Amino acid sequence: MENESAQVSSDKPVRRLAGGLFDKYLNNKGIFKNREVLRHSHRPHTLPHRKDQIDSIASILAPAIRNETPSNILIYGKTGTGKTASVKYVGSELESACREMGKACNVIHLNCELIDTQYRVLAQIANELENIDNKPSDKPRTSIPMTGWPTDQVYAELRNLVEAMGGVNVIVLDEIDKLVKKSGDETLYNLTRFNSELKNAKISMIGISNDLRFTNFLDPRVLSSLSEEELVFPPYNAPQLCDILQQRADVAFMEKVLDDGVIPLCAALAAQEHGDARRALDLLRISGELAERENSQKVSEMNVKMAQQKIETDSMIVCISSLPTQSKAVLYSMLLLVDLNKQLFTTGEVAQVYRDVAHVIDLDVLTHRRIADLISELTMLGVINSRVVSRGRYGRTKEMWFSTGTAGIKETIFKDDRFIEEDLAKMDLSRYRALLR
Numbered sequence: 001m002e003n004e005s006a007q008v009s010s011d012k013p014v015r016r017l018a019g020g021l022f023d024k025y026l027n028n029k030g031i032f033k034n035r036e037v038l039r040h041s042h043r044p045h046t047l048p049h050r051k052d053q054i055d056s057i058a059s060i061l062a063p064a065i066r067n068e069t070p071s072n073i074l075i076y077g078k079t080g081t082g083k084t085a086s087v088k089y090v091g092s093e094l095e096s097a098c099r100e101m102g103k104a105c106n107v108i109h110l111n112c113e114l115i116d117t118q119y120r121v122l123a124q125i126a127n128e129l130e131n132i133d134n135k136p137s138d139k140p141r142t143s144i145p146m147t148g149w150p151t152d153q154v155y156a157e158l159r160n161l162v163e164a165m166g167g168v169n170v171i172v173l174d175e176i177d178k179l180v181k182k183s184g185d186e187t188l189y190n191l192t193r194f195n196s197e198l199k200n201a202k203i204s205m206i207g208i209s210n211d212l213r214f215t216n217f218l219d220p221r222v223l224s225s226l227s228e229e230e231l232v233f234p235p236y237n238a239p240q241l242c243d244i245l246q247q248r249a250d251v252a253f254m255e256k257v258l259d260d261g262v263i264p265l266c267a268a269l270a271a272q273e274h275g276d277a278r279r280a281l282d283l284l285r286i287s288g289e290l291a292e293r294e295n296s297q298k299v300s301e302m303n304v305k306m307a308q309q310k311i312e313t314d315s316m317i318v319c320i321s322s323l324p325t326q327s328k329a330v331l332y333s334m335l336l337l338v339d340l341n342k343q344l345f346t347t348g349e350v351a352q353v354y355r356d357v358a359h360v361i362d363l364d365v366l367t368h369r370r371i372a373d374l375i376s377e378l379t380m381l382g383v384i385n386s387r388v389v390s391r392g393r394y395g396r397t398k399e400m401w402f403s404t405g406t407a408g409i410k411e412t413i414f415k416d417d418r419f420i421e422e423d424l425a426k427m428d429l430s431r432y433r434a435l436l437r
């Protein structure tokens with residue numbers, strides 16, 4: 001297909017990219033100056049509204065610059081409250097300060113969502129120490145494979161390496177709750193014992209989590225050692241999120257492309273959730289991307305509302321794909337009612353359609369009671385909305401409806417092998433017409 005815009009215009013030859021599919025994106029330079037600064041991986045030079053927390057972490061780690069062992073720290077706060085960003089900032093400042101003072105200090109940051117067994121934690125610490133740029137060449141080299149050795153051997157090898165490196169080693173266990181949930185508290189127990197076996201080197205730990213329930217699974221001695229110091233990161237409020245967004249927006253967007261209400265709206269929506277800077281940044285980036293896709297020169301509040309809807313739909317899709325098949329069958333029955341133009345439906349109506357759906361996809365048919373339970377779960381997950389209404393002498397009944405578009409939900413359900421689109425399409429919907437009255 002010929003690309004019209006590539007042929008239009010002037011005497012100058014029009015630059016054409018390959019077959020022309022991407023030509024229109026080449027000229028769209030209107031919105032972003034540097035969108036990368038809105039990504040999670042970007043580390044800003046300053047972190048507004050985290051001065052107190054940063055100062056606290058720095059004061060706890062300060063003994064490292066005198067080659068003394070800092071206390072262990074347990075940091076807690078809801079998701080997106082700047083825990084990781086603050087710890088990484090203090091960690092790199094500490095390493096630089098120690099380097100200037102001629103003291104050995106390494107900060108090793110592990111994400112326990114990925115590294116969630118004792119073996120992998122120990123091996124990863126060793127490998128990170130191995131890769132440190134300033135590792136003196138006379139130190140022994142070790143290369144622990146990521147699997148295969150007995151844990152005792154890995155432990156001994158790591159101890160020898162740390163001892164040979166000397167200095168203070170701060171080990172950050174980010175998302176520490178995932179490690180404890182997956183493999184108990186043995187790793188932490190062993191790491192807290194480490195110092196008593198070292199002469200030249202010191203270890204201190206920072207555990208970061210957004211779920212404090214993991215502490216219930218810790219031996220009291222491990223807990224008291226890990227939480228010698230405790231810090232809580234409070235959620236950001238809307239004005240604080242505005243400052244954080246403004247700082248990034250100045251670098252991320254071309255001048256004057258953001259309508260005045262855009263940043264306050266992103267901040268207000270993210271503050272309503274739980275003061276999550278990551279959500280606020282996602283909203284701002286997706287708003288910009290939606291405006292860009294529309295070929296608009298400005299980002300508007302409408303783009304923010306669409307971005308919010310997109311984020312909600314995306315997370316709902318993830319939630320729906322992990323539902324059990326029976327819940328998907330109940331949900332699919334609701335979608336059929338919507339296809340029949342019924343926007344509000346009751347448990348009885350859903351159950352009636354569900355029985356046929358279950359039959360078509362060869363599921364055991366659940367009782368009315370169980371169907372009602374699954375509907376309550378779907379309401380709790382936010383997939384559907386519901387309210388109890390009084391129907392006079394017929395008593396009270398629950399009415400349900402979808403608040404978002406349903407196309408994505410249907411598509412997700414069809415990804416489950418049990419739901420064969422052709423079989424379900426054969427269902428005779430006309431038999432439910434009576435429900436429409």
Ligand SMILES: Nc1ncnc2c1ncn2[C@@H]1O[C@H](COP(=O)(O)OP(=O)(O)OP(=O)(O)O)[C@@H](O)[C@H]1O
Nearest residue numbers: 040047048079080081082083084085210244277278
């Ligand atoms: N005060 C701040 N100033 C600028 N950016 C911030 C600030 N706080 C958080 N951010 C940004 O928000 C995003 C999330 O922050 P971070 O990863 O530090 O949160 P977290 O509390 O560790 O969350 P989680 O518990 O989900 O890991 C990052 O992109 C980070 O740069």
